[in-house]
Amino acid sequence: MFSVPLPLASGEREEILKIVGDILKNHAANRENLIPILQQVQAKLGYLPGPAMEKIAAASGVPAVDLYGLATFYNQFRLHPPGKHRVNVCMGTACYMAGGRIALDSFERRLKIKEGETTPDRNFSLERVACVGCCTMAPVVVVDDKVEGRVTPTRVDGILLECGASNGAAGEAPAAENTPAGREQAEGAQRS
Amino acid sequence: MTAAAIEAQYAGLQKQAVAKTAVQKSKPLVRVGTATCGVAAGAIPVKEAFEKEIGSRGLDARVVEAGCMGHCYAEPLVVIDKPGFAPLCYGSVDGDLARRLVADFLAGDDPCYEFALAALEPNDVFPTFSEFPRGVCEEKIILERCGFIDPEAIDDYIARDGYAALAKALALPPEEVLAEIKAANLRGRGGAGFPAGVKWEAARGAGDGVKYVICNADEGDPGAFMDRSILESDPHQVIEGMIICAYCVGAAEGWLYIRAEYPRAVERIHTAIRQAREKGLLGQSILGSGFAFDLRVFQGSGAFVCGEETALVSSMEGKMGMPQTRPPFMAQSGFRGRPTVLNNVKTFSYVPHIVSRGADWFKGTGTPGTPGTAVFSLVGKVSHTGLVEVPMGTTLRRLIFDVGEGIPGGKKFKAAQIGGPSGGCLPEAALDVPIDFDSLRQAGAIMGSGGLVVLDEDDCMVAVARFFLEFTRHESCGKCTFCRLGTKHMLDILTEITGGRGNPASLEVLRELAEDVQAGSLCNLGRTAPNPILTTLRYFRDEYDAHIFEGRCPALMCKELIAYYILPKKCSKLCDACVGSCPVEAIFTRADGLKEIDQQKCVKCDNCRKACPPEHDAVVKLSPPSLLSGKEGVPK
Ligand SMILES: Cc1cc2nc3c(=O)[nH]c(=O)nc-3n(C[C@H](O)[C@H](O)[C@H](O)COP(=O)(O)O)c2cc1C
Ligand code: FES
Numbered sequence: 096m097f098s099v100p101l102p103l104a105s106g107e108r109e110e111i112l113k114i115v116g117d118i119l120k121n122h123a124a125n126r127e128n129l130i131p132i133l134q135q136v137q138a139k140l141g142y143l144p145g146p147a148m149e150k151i152a153a154a155s156g157v158p159a160v161d162l163y164g165l166a167t168f169y170n171q172f173r174l175h176p177p178g179k180h181r182v183n184v185c186m187g188t189a190c191y192m193a194g195g196r197i198a199l200d201s202f203e204r205r206l207k208i209k210e211g212e213t214t215p216d217r218n219f220s221l222e223r224v225a226c227v228g229c230c231t232m233a234p235v236v237v238v239d240d241k242v243e244g245r246v247t248p249t250r251v252d253g254i255l256l257e258c259g260a261s262n263g264a265a266g267e268a269p270a271a272e273n274t275p276a277g278r279e280q281a282e283g284a285q286r287s
Numbered sequence: 288m289t290a291a292a293i294e295a296q297y298a299g300l301q302k303q304a305v306a307k308t309a310v311q312k313s314k315p316l317v318r319v320g321t322a323t324c325g326v327a328a329g330a331i332p333v334k335e336a337f338e339k340e341i342g343s344r345g346l347d348a349r350v351v352e353a354g355c356m357g358h359c360y361a362e363p364l365v366v367i368d369k370p371g372f373a374p375l376c377y378g379s380v381d382g383d384l385a386r387r388l389v390a391d392f393l394a395g396d397d398p399c400y401e402f403a404l405a406a407l408e409p410n411d412v413f414p415t416f417s418e419f420p421r422g423v424c425e426e427k428i429i430l431e432r433c434g435f436i437d438p439e440a441i442d443d444y445i446a447r448d449g450y451a452a453l454a455k456a457l458a459l460p461p462e463e464v465l466a467e468i469k470a471a472n473l474r475g476r477g478g479a480g481f482p483a484g485v486k487w488e489a490a491r492g493a494g495d496g497v498k499y500v501i502c503n504a505d506e507g508d509p510g511a512f513m514d515r516s517i518l519e520s521d522p523h524q525v526i527e528g529m530i531i532c533a534y535c536v537g538a539a540e541g542w543l544y545i546r547a548e549y550p551r552a553v554e555r556i557h558t559a560i561r562q563a564r565e566k567g568l569l570g571q572s573i574l575g576s577g578f579a580f581d582l583r584v585f586q587g588s589g590a591f592v593c594g595e596e597t598a599l600v601s602s603m604e605g606k607m608g609m610p611q612t613r614p615p616f617m618a619q620s621g622f623r624g625r626p627t628v629l630n631n632v633k634t635f636s637y638v639p640h641i642v643s644r645g646a647d648w649f650k651g652t653g654t655p656g657t658p659g660t661a662v663f664s665l666v667g668k669v670s671h672t673g674l675v676e677v678p679m680g681t682t683l684r685r686l687i688f689d690v691g692e693g694i695p696g697g698k699k700f701k702a703a704q705i706g707g708p709s710g711g712c713l714p715e716a717a718l719d720v721p722i723d724f725d726s727l728r729q730a731g732a733i734m735g736s737g738g739l740v741v742l743d744e745d746d747c748m749v750a751v752a753r754f755f756l757e758f759t760r761h762e763s764c765g766k767c768t769f770c771r772l773g774t775k776h777m778l779d780i781l782t783e784i785t786g787g788r789g790n791p792a793s794l795e796v797l798r799e800l801a802e803d804v805q806a807g808s809l810c811n812l813g814r815t816a817p818n819p820i821l822t823t824l825r826y827f828r829d830e831y832d833a834h835i836f837e838g839r840c841p842a843l844m845c846k847e848l849i850a851y852y853i854l855p856k857k858c859s860k861l862c863d864a865c866v867g868s869c870p871v872e873a874i875f876t877r878a879d880g881l882k883e884i885d886q887q888k889c890v891k892c893d894n895c896r897k898a899c900p901p902e903h904d905a906v907v908k909l910s911p912p913s914l915l916s917g918k919e920g921v922p923k
Contacts, residue, residue: 127605164607168608169602188509188666188738192742205870225758226548227323231362232324249894
């Protein structure tokens with residue numbers, strides 16, 4: 096397996112296996128159901144942890160490598176836990192032209208992470224999406240499933256404040272590369 | 288079962304629905320547009336404000352959710368339908384206006400015309416949307432009900448003759464229905480414009496075994512959102528079209544493949560399917576006809592290439608979504624190796640209308656080659672953004688300047704980006720092209736799924752081309768070498784150019800690569816990926832030259848080629864809005880009280896320019912940055 100699993104807290108593995116087991120009960124573990132199963136696991140857990148992938152592979156008889164193939168082919172799947180708050184910056188045509196890049200830069204600067212990464216305190220993860228279908232509100236940012244329109248750099252600070260990042264907290268947190276765990280996570284969380 | 292019995296069963300359903308909606312009509316009704324766009328603009332708190340105010344006043348009025356009316360520039364939109372008044376639409380509604388409307392209009396009798404946008408029915412007091420310049424150009428077929436019915440109430444749809452086309456179709460032999468679709472020359476609205484009837488006929492002729500009908504709602508084109516809007520605002524229209532298609536080709540199972548990023552559409556389609564089953568419009572023996580068909584939903588997982596039909600089917604089969612070579616065509620061997628009809632959301636949406644009103648009626652709109660209407664999501668630098676539906680053959684000029692009411696802020700039009708990543712950028716001179724599949728292709732763009740992004744003088748065309756290449760490079764599935772490596776190489780060249788490191792030879796390399804990628808890719812993702820480059824090179828060559836030879840971005844957009852500067856003549860000693868706005872403390876107050884930017888620290892985030900009060904307007908962008916040297920206060 097090419098992804099180094101993050102160390103799981105005690106009991107977390109059992110919890111994961113139980114949730115996956117419940118999902119597998121409702122679906123025949125055949126090839127056609129793999130994507131819906133992965134979607135449901137991710138909906139429950141926020142990402143696709145190693146033990147979950149192994150269990151699905153075993154249940155379906157599909158080699159784990161193929162399962163990882165699927166999970167990395169599709170943009171939606173994550174192999175690492177997202178932050179508590181998920182910030183998705185729209186980079187569709189309308190948003191890009193209206194300053195989506197500026198909004199993304201502002202988040203990167205404030206959170207001190209790059210797109211595709213999670214802050215070391217796991218409070219925020221930052222991703223880009225291509226059009227969420229509200230192009231008339233460009234530039235658009237989706238924060239924890241809430242769509243925000245016309246996001247200026249100043250609004251970026253407001254959004255972070257509303258999510259409970261006291262202004263300094265995001266800024267003062269040690270940069271990801273300063274802590275070994277953070278570095279690993281930052282690298283791992285990056286999706287190509 | 289006889290035709291008459293089917294019609295009778297439908298008539299029963301409709302009678303119930305009409306009765307139910309009639310009861311509701313006797314009470315004042317507040318409709319809040321809560322499609323994704325409305326919600327983003329704050330429709331949910333507005334709805335709550337209405338409910339709370341109505342509740343606390345003890346009024347007898349209903350508040351319901353509706354879809355998108357297409358006037359997205361004025362979201363959140365609210366329609367108030369009070370007996371005795373024409374239904375009135377209010378734009379940009381907030382909590383205060385909501386409370387005021389309840390107090391003055393629902394409790395009192397003052398419709399607050401000063402806040403109304405338009406009436407929805409002709410009346411003597413207030414103009415309707417059809418009297419807007421936009422209303423004159425528009426002709427709504429598939430968007431007609433959007434925003435005017437409750438997408439979560441099937442009775443709303445049935446009361447407006449929804450599923451009447453299905454009843455009519457089921458009472459006829461399938462060949463006859465198919466002949467009507469063929470005669471209408473309904474061309475697929477998913478991009479390529481292939482006649483739907485021809486596809487259906489091929490699938491019909493492919494034996495008697497299991498067949499599938501799939502609706503492509505993957506809508507990957509960044510900048511287009513009409514499929515989302517239709518699914519969120521009028522889901523039954525799509526379902527009805529799919530059932531009719533299944534009846535024509537003899538399929539018993541259908542799927543909707545919906546994009547991951549559209550959770551609200553998925554929710555509403557699930558509700559709609561459930562309600563249709565309850566009414567006997569899906570499932571065994573639809574409307575008692577003996578014909579059985581049911582629908583399921585597959586949620587995409589975020590891969591643009593899965594919008595391509597063979598990739599879409601691979602993805603439904605639990606594989607990586609990579610396009611396959613054809614033949615065999617889908618009509619022979621598609622999902623699970625069975626004959627499959629796959630059409631776009633809009634294509635299916637036209638079907639009930641054609642069945643109800645006939646092929647000749649349909650051909651009365653649009654151009655001879657492409658009958659019917661075109662749906663566009665009009666976004667970017669245009670005053671009235673939103674969803675519009677105009678007859679095929681309307682010119683881009685009319686669409687942008689009449690329907691969209693031109694460019695805001697007195698800026699100059701530069702280009703219309705049409706067709707998304709596979710499309711192109713058309714300049715002012717090409718605006719008189721009539722919109723249809725064939726004319727747009729000749730101009731170098733494509734109709735695509737109908738995304739239309741208007742660009743003005745502040746938009747850099749090289750950056751636009753680079754944006755699309757970044758997109759296609761990221762979304763290329765990696766199967767074909769030309770697409771996988773070619774898009775990467777072209778992107779690298781464009782990145783160099785926008786970064787001011789381009790060289791004169793790069794344009795030639797770009798053009799060659801573009802031609803090779805076009806020729807060497809299997810699916811249209813690769814084959815059309817160079818279009819944004821080729822059209823910008825053809826129409827906006829001067830911008831490439833400015834970047835390469837002068838290190839200048841004429842639109843002042845490319846970050847590495849601009850510098851921010853505060854004009855000492857305009858800056859006010861009494862104001863320090865910019866200082867506070869700067870996230871990196873790059874702006875300082877000089878000894879003379881004016882503000883200045885430390886170029887070393889500046890990250891070009893544009894905050895200060897936005898923060899500077901309009902009466903000063905002192906922050907400007909300069910390109911090339913070398914213009915700075917010699918400016919007052921800047922060290923040489
Ligand atoms: C890369 C790529 C992406 C596509 N994306 C979509 C899409 O998002 N929606 C769509 O309806 N068709 C899309 N298509 C076109 C489909 O392959 C197919 O032609 C279409 O869905 C057929 O439906 P129609 O005949 O009703 O247009 C795409 C094609 C390619 C090559
Ligand atoms: S481009 Fe951002 S929502 Fe469509």
